[in-house]
Amino acid sequence: MNAVKQVFHENKKILIPYICGGYPDLKTTIEIIKTLDNNKAGIIEVGIPFSDPLADGPVIQSAGQNALQKGVNLAQLISVLEKVTSDIKAPIVLMGYYNNIYQYGRDKFINDIKEAGIKGVIIPDLPWEEDPGFFQNLKKNNLAGILLAALNTPLSRIKFLGKKSTGFLYCVSLMGVTGDKKGPDRRTSDFIEQVKKNTSLPLGLGFGIDSPQKAHQVSKDVQGIIIGSAFIDIINQYTGDQKTMLNKIGCFTESIVNILDQ
Amino acid sequence: MQKGYFGQYGGQYIPETLRPALIELEEVYGDLKGKSSFKKELKDLLSNYCGRPTPLYYAERLTEELGGARIYLKREDLNHTGAHKINNTVGQILLAKKMNKKRIIAETGAGQHGVATATAAARFGLECDIFMGTEDMERQALNVYKMRMLGARVIPVESGNCTLKDATNEAIRDWVASVENTHYIIGSVVGPHPYPEIVRDFQKIIGEETRSQFLKIENTLPDYLVACVGGGSNAIGLFYPFIKDNNVQMIGVEAGGKGLNTDQHAASLARGRVGVLHGSKSYLLQNEDGQVTPAHSISAGLDYPGVGPEHSYLKETARAEYKSVTDKQAAAAMQKLCETEGIIPALESAHALAYVEKIAPRLSNDIKIVINLSGRGDKDVNSLKKVTREVNR
Numbered sequence: 001m002n003a004v005k006q007v008f009h010e011n012k013k014i015l016i017p018y019i020c021g022g023y024p025d026l027k028t029t030i031e032i033i034k035t036l037d038n039n040k041a042g043i044i045e046v047g048i049p050f051s052d053p054l055a056d057g058p059v060i061q062s063a064g065q066n067a068l069q070k071g072v073n074l075a076q077l078i079s080v081l082e083k084v085t086s087d088i089k090a091p092i093v094l095m096g097y098y099n100n101i102y103q104y105g106r107d108k109f110i111n112d113i114k115e116a117g118i119k120g121v122i123i124p125d126l127p128w129e130e131d132p133g134f135f136q137n138l139k140k141n142n143l144a145g146i147l148l149a150a151l152n153t154p155l156s157r158i159k160f161l162g163k164k165s166t167g168f169l170y171c172v173s174l175m176g177v178t179g180d181k182k183g184p185d186r187r188t189s190d191f192i193e194q195v196k197k198n199t200s201l202p203l204g205l206g207f208g209i210d211s212p213q214k215a216h217q218v219s220k221d222v223q224g225i226i227i228g229s230a231f232i233d234i235i236n237q238y239t240g241d242q243k244t245m246l247n248k249i250g251c252f253t254e255s256i257v258n259i260l261d262q
Numbered sequence: 263m264q265k266g267y268f269g270q271y272g273g274q275y276i277p278e279t280l281r282p283a284l285i286e287l288e289e290v291y292g293d294l295k296g297k298s299s300f301k302k303e304l305k306d307l308l309s310n311y312c313g314r315p316t317p318l319y320y321a322e323r324l325t326e327e328l329g330g331a332r333i334y335l336k337r338e339d340l341n342h343t344g345a346h347k348i349n350n351t352v353g354q355i356l357l358a359k360k361m362n363k364k365r366i367i368a369e370t371g372a373g374q375h376g377v378a379t380a381t382a383a384a385r386f387g388l389e390c391d392i393f394m395g396t397e398d399m400e401r402q403a404l405n406v407y408k409m410r411m412l413g414a415r416v417i418p419v420e421s422g423n424c425t426l427k428d429a430t431n432e433a434i435r436d437w438v439a440s441v442e443n444t445h446y447i448i449g450s451v452v453g454p455h456p457y458p459e460i461v462r463d464f465q466k467i468i469g470e471e472t473r474s475q476f477l478k479i480e481n482t483l484p485d486y487l488v489a490c491v492g493g494g495s496n497a498i499g500l501f502y503p504f505i506k507d508n509n510v511q512m513i514g515v516e517a518g519g520k521g522l523n524t525d526q527h528a529a530s531l532a533r534g535r536v537g538v539l540h541g542s543k544s545y546l547l548q549n550e551d552g553q554v555t556p557a558h559s560i561s562a563g564l565d566y567p568g569v570g571p572e573h574s575y576l577k578e579t580a581r582a583e584y585k586s587v588t589d590k591q592a593a594a595a596m597q598k599l600c601e602t603e604g605i606i607p608a609l610e611s612a613h614a615l616a617y618v619e620k621i622a623p624r625l626s627n628d629i630k631i632v633i634n635l636s637g638r639g640d641k642d643v644n645s646l647k648k649v650t651r652e653v654n655r
Contacts (some may be wrong), residue, residue, distance in 0.1 A: 103552030
């Protein structure tokens with residue numbers, strides 16, 4: 001079983017924070033990851049900065065642009081993450097857009113992330129059908145290829161995604177992009193109920209969840225809550241003061257983890 | 263060929279949220295396209311609303327001036343709203359009606375697609391939002407004004423380079439959130455399947471008319487077809503009905519900007535590598551990490567780092583050739599057509615003219631060239647003034 005799915009076996013609801021790799025810089029990314037891990041984040045999603053992130057809202061877009069301006073690229077990100085993966089409990093998964101991986105080389109990518117101790121990948125603009133070989137290769141290497149399901153995904157497709165996704169199934173809680181304050185959508189609980197009936201995978205829920213209250217409201221039927229833009233907002237507020245930043249990130253993580261424990 | 267692909271190019275690289283909408287679009291289009299009621303309704307709109315067929319005009323003075331091949335202009339500039347873009351928007355608006363969508367969104371660069379979309383939306387009483395980069399809003403201010411007059415909202419996009427690529431990102435983000443009541447009218451043969459196919463089918467009327475008009479006038483087929491290529495809708499529209507006529511050479515002209523040896527151009531086919539942007543796999547201007555690099559062109563409509571997947575396929579199979587001309591050459595060609603023929607072409611179309619100016623003098627006078635004059639140039643007068651100043655400086 002891959003390390004991502006393993007996390008869900010402890011029968012607790014987990015927090016899955018998203019941060020943008022290389023924002024505000026690669027060194028701080030490592031410190032943030034350690035802080036998240038110390039405060040019991042279950043899985044840590046690290047974003048690969050891309051010039052045209054079309055599933056992301058303004059907060060994650062601008063963090064990614066900032067990292068790109070500093071010259072951060074995928075090769076650097078993987079080699080920096082390699083230094084931290086063995087020191088932390090939470091598995092790291094990368095979240096990125098297909099073109100970066102395609103240009104890096106699909107097989108080389110799988111090989112390099114495996115060697116770096118990264119446990120999986122989420123690619124929001126890559127449906128399984130567009131590159132089955134890539135997903136099969138991930139599976140062969142015991143890495144999670146995490147697929148997404150949306151509120152408007154029909155039943156037959158949910159079943160398909162449940163079969164093809166590995167690690168967990170990423171359920172999108174709103175019609176829209178990341179960080180949308182209006183999320184989660186009212187239909188979320190019906191949607192989750194439907195998904196639950198049709199897959200045996202653990203479910204992660206994300207997009208537009210930015211507070212312990214919201215996390216609590218929607219966590220009833222899922223095993224993981226994904227929070228991204230809210231973490232980037234904290235980083236944005238304290239870019240000049242790393243100590244306070246890490247402290248705030250730690251507190252926020254703890255508050256979510258505690259409420260998910262209830 | 264794999265469904266949704268042209269060779270290895272095309273596909274559906276999109277977030278899961280958009281999948282149901284693309285399937286619905288494919289089904290509705292597949293169902294309608296053969297139906298005589300749909301064809302009749304579309305034909306009526308194209309004839310009586312858009313003004314088709316557009317003329318195929320023998321450019322006598324330009325031909326004399328260049329002193330070689332005979333040059334014909336397919337006058338898409340004489341369409342309602344002044345460019346070929348309306349062919350696609352009236353077609354897609356019928357699809358939107360059929361799918362009961364209440365709202366239309368579109369991206370625009372030069373503003374021609376935005377105006378054509380706003381026009382079609384007004385004609386059918388649908389709400390309409392157009393995404394446009396702030397840089398383009400400045401250089402195409404007249405079209406911004408027109409879109410607003412037509413009742414559309416123009417939403418300024420300030421991300422990235424503030425041009426067409428960024429407007430497309432924003433339109434896709436809007437669509438992910440609004441897909442249940444909104445149809446996205448993509449303006450070129452780009453985007454995820456089935457868009458490249460649908461837009462091509464609505465634009466192929468350009469080539470179909472050209473074919474029969476040319477046969478009537480010359481009793482043969484043209485030797486060359488020349489069209490500008492940004493995303494590539496006017497070019498594919500002209501080329502497609504001639505694809506099996508192997509004696510007809512097809513040349514797409516990309517925007518060479520300040521030159522292909524600089525990083526200031528929009529020549530995706532000449533200088534790009536295969537990659538994925540805006541839902542499909544095609545040639546793309548990008549750095550070695552796979553970050554999309556900004557395009558540059560004097561013409562807002564060609565200022566795009568990608569290109570339609572079918573053009574990548576035509577390049578790979580060598581059925582079409584792709585060349586480029588610079589900003590300055592395009593500006594000069596625009597001026598020349600004004601002076602020789604009394605026609606003000608769009609800067610986009612002027613790229614095709616500029617390339618023909620290079621080859622026509624070397625060809626004999628029994629060789630015949632058709633240029634797609636894809637749009638009129640009133641919108642570009644301000645940009646041209648700026649360039650003329652730079653050239654004279």
